[in-house]
Amino acid sequence: MARHETAAPEPSLRERKRARTRRALIEAAAELFERQGYEETTVAEIAAAAEIGTRTFFGYFASKEDILFPDSDARARATIAAIADRDPAEGPVDVLLRALDAIAESDADMVSPMAGVRMRLFHTVPAVRGKALQVQLAAQREIARELQVAFPDELDRVTAAALAGGLTGAVSGALDALIGEDGIDGADADNVRTRVRQATEAALRPWRQAAGQ
Amino acid sequence: MARHETAAPEPSLRERKRARTRRALIEAAAELFERQGYEETTVAEIAAAAEIGTRTFFGYFASKEDILFPDSDARARATIAAIADRDPAEGPVDVLLRALDAIAESDADMVSPMAGVRMRLFHTVPAVRGKALQVQLAAQREIARELQVAFPDELDRVTAAALAGGLTGAVSGALDALIGEDGIDGADADNVRTRVRQATEAALRPWRQAAGQ
DNA sequence: TGCGAGTTTGCTGTCAATGCATTAACCTCT
DNA sequence: AGAGGTTAATGCATTGACAGCAAACTCGCA
Numbered sequence: 001m002a003r004h005e006t007a008a009p010e011p012s013l014r015e016r017k018r019a020r021t022r023r024a025l026i027e028a029a030a031e032l033f034e035r036q037g038y039e040e041t042t043v044a045e046i047a048a049a050a051e052i053g054t055r056t057f058f059g060y061f062a063s064k065e066d067i068l069f070p071d072s073d074a075r076a077r078a079t080i081a082a083i084a085d086r087d088p089a090e091g092p093v094d095v096l097l098r099a100l101d102a103i104a105e106s107d108a109d110m111v112s113p114m115a116g117v118r119m120r121l122f123h124t125v126p127a128v129r130g131k132a133l134q135v136q137l138a139a140q141r142e143i144a145r146e147l148q149v150a151f152p153d154e155l156d157r158v159t160a161a162a163l164a165g166g167l168t169g170a171v172s173g174a175l176d177a178l179i180g181e182d183g184i185d186g187a188d189a190d191n192v193r194t195r196v197r198q199a200t201e202a203a204l205r206p207w208r209q210a211a212g213q
Numbered sequence: 214m215a216r217h218e219t220a221a222p223e224p225s226l227r228e229r230k231r232a233r234t235r236r237a238l239i240e241a242a243a244e245l246f247e248r249q250g251y252e253e254t255t256v257a258e259i260a261a262a263a264e265i266g267t268r269t270f271f272g273y274f275a276s277k278e279d280i281l282f283p284d285s286d287a288r289a290r291a292t293i294a295a296i297a298d299r300d301p302a303e304g305p306v307d308v309l310l311r312a313l314d315a316i317a318e319s320d321a322d323m324v325s326p327m328a329g330v331r332m333r334l335f336h337t338v339p340a341v342r343g344k345a346l347q348v349q350l351a352a353q354r355e356i357a358r359e360l361q362v363a364f365p366d367e368l369d370r371v372t373a374a375a376l377a378g379g380l381t382g383a384v385s386g387a388l389d390a391l392i393g394e395d396g397i398d399g400a401d402a403d404n405v406r407t408r409v410r411q412a413t414e415a416a417l418r419p420w421r422q423a424a425g426q
Numbered sequence: 427t428g429c430g431a432g433t434t435t436g437c438t439g440t441c442a443a444t445g446c447a448t449t450a451a452c453c454t455c456t
Numbered sequence: 457a458g459a460g461g462t463t464a465a466t467g468c469a470t471t472g473a474c475a476g477c478a479a480a481c482t483c484g485c486a
Contacts, residue, residue: 014452014463042441053466055444064442130343133350137342140386161390162383162416169382170375173353177374199371203379210419227432227483255472266435271474 022060022070024050029067030113038125065131068118076139078106083146092151092160093208096167099143100200104193119179140168163207170203171196235273235283237263242280243326251338278344281331285348289355291319296359305364305373306424309380310417312356317406317413328405332392353381380420388412 011019028049032041043064047057061067082099090098107115121128144164148155155163174196224232241262245254256277260270274280295315299308334341357377361368368376391412 012453017452018464043443044441055467056465058443059464059466062443126347127343129350130340130347133346134339134343137346137389140382141389144386144390158387158390158412158415162387162412165386165389165416166379166383169353169386170379173357173378173382174371174375176350176354176378177357177371195371196375199375200379202372203375206419206423210422225484230483231433256474257472268436268474269434272433275474277473 021050021052025052025057025060026067026070027113030117033068033117033121038121038128065127068114068121068128068131069135070114071112072135072138074106075103076142078102079139079143080146083143083150086150091208092147092155092163093204095150096143096147096163096204097197097201100167100171100197123179136168136172140164143168166204166207167200170200173203174199234263234265238265238270238273239280239283240326243330246281246330246334251334251341278340281327281334281341281344282348283325283327285351288316288319289352291315292352292356293359296356296363299363304424305360305368305376306420308363309356309360309376310420310424313380313384313413313417316352317409332405332408336392349381349385353377356381380417383416384413387416391415 025046029041029046032045032049043057044054046067047054079099079102082102083095086095086098118128118132122132123129141161141164144157144161147164148157148160151160175192178192178195238259242254242259245258245262256270257267259280260267292312292315295312296308299311303311331341331345335345336342354374354377357370357374360377361370361373364373388409391408
């Protein structure tokens with residue numbers, strides 16, 4: 001639970017206003033996407049629903065896809081934090097698996113209205129899939145960097161990258177398989193967690209020996 | 214060097230013509246992308262360079278990005294073939310390792326004039342990255358499915374997916390790191406293949422050891 | 427030779443995204 | 457409080473990817 005030291009006691013009116021508009025945009029987009037589908041929803045509609053000009057939308061999000069990932073760096077930050085405060089006895093793989101738990105937890109907390117929509121859209125809309133995978137790659141790179149910093153002796157750059165890729169690939173692969181066609185059936189969120197966890201552990205097993213030695 | 218048994222003795226004039234145009238498009242695109250960059254090249258330019266109408270381009274490729282992956286299914290086919298003719302003594306991991314090697318060696322996809330360009334573009338152009346990752350995901354899913362079919366008793370769907378994801382993720386992660394280090398030198402296909410091989414090598418080392426060579 | 431399926435193109439329209447210029451809304455400092 | 461600077465909001469115009477439509481064309485084959 002690291003606290004940031006950023007001085008942000010009282011956001012100015014301007015900032016509050018901006019944050020409000022941003023939220024309005026996200027909510028509007030989530031609902032429109034949900035009801036009409038992603039491709040059937042135009043940026044102009046989203047903007048109108050949030051009561052701003054079309055042009056202004058792009059002052060908040062660089063592209064239509066970007067609004068699907070309003071908090072794209074949250075996961076990466078959680079992971080990095082988990083890597084940062086590691087037990088000196090832990091090996092890379094253990095740290096990563098712990099980071100995985102940390103992510104699951106931070107995800108459970110902050111439930112953006114976009115999360116569900118996004119997951120559903122992932123399977124049907126290529127543009128969404130592409131963007132999601134890019135976000136994932138960015139996170140993966142970040143993880144690789146941190147990992148290499150944390151274990152400069154055991155891991156060289158390429159190996160760290162391979163390990164990070166292995167982890168994210170395994171997790172996303174397992175999720176992809178679990179979610180399948182019709183999303184998660186609600187109640188089994190916990191079940192999902194443990195299954196992902198197990199599958200991931202299986203998929204990383206060889207690293208445990210290799211990285212240690 | 215598998216020979217297809219498809220009855221294709223003499224492609225009709227029509228088919229030959231179409232294939233020729235297709236090749237012309239790919240070459241033109243590769244060169245233009247290389248010289249001016251991806252985003253700076255319009256579909257109209259590519260079409261013009263291949264001497265066809267702009268509209269016709271979309272009769273050959275569904276989107277501008279698609280021309281970057283002219284034979285994305287070659288990989289999938291190579292992989293499936295590798296999984297298909299497995300030794301009954303092999304375990305899932307052995308088969309996977311062999312399949313990934315097959316991908317690294319597969320000619321079809323690497324020899325294309327597009328391979329080098331694509332790799333360079335991957336790091337600079339978001340659209341290319343997105344598409345590349347989607348292609349990879351598709352391949353990964355295919356691998357997972359085949360793997361599960363080949364080992365219905367040892368692997369459940371989720372584990373198969375995690376395994377497929379973990380290994381492809383590791384390889385692509387390593388490749389990403391390798392290329393990030395110092396890019397790709399020439400447009401030359403050997404270079405591309407060398408990188409892929411290096412990445413495969415690094416990423417799969419732990420697995421090979423665990424699998425007892 | 428002529429019909430019919432498959433192709434090529436141009437035209438038109440939609441939509442995302444960007445550059446530019448203008449105006450309105452805050453913020454700060456005195 | 458009010459001037460002056462800054463940031464945000466918007467409108468307008470433009471570019472470029474695509475899709476639908478319909479006319480002109482090209483091959484394959486009877």
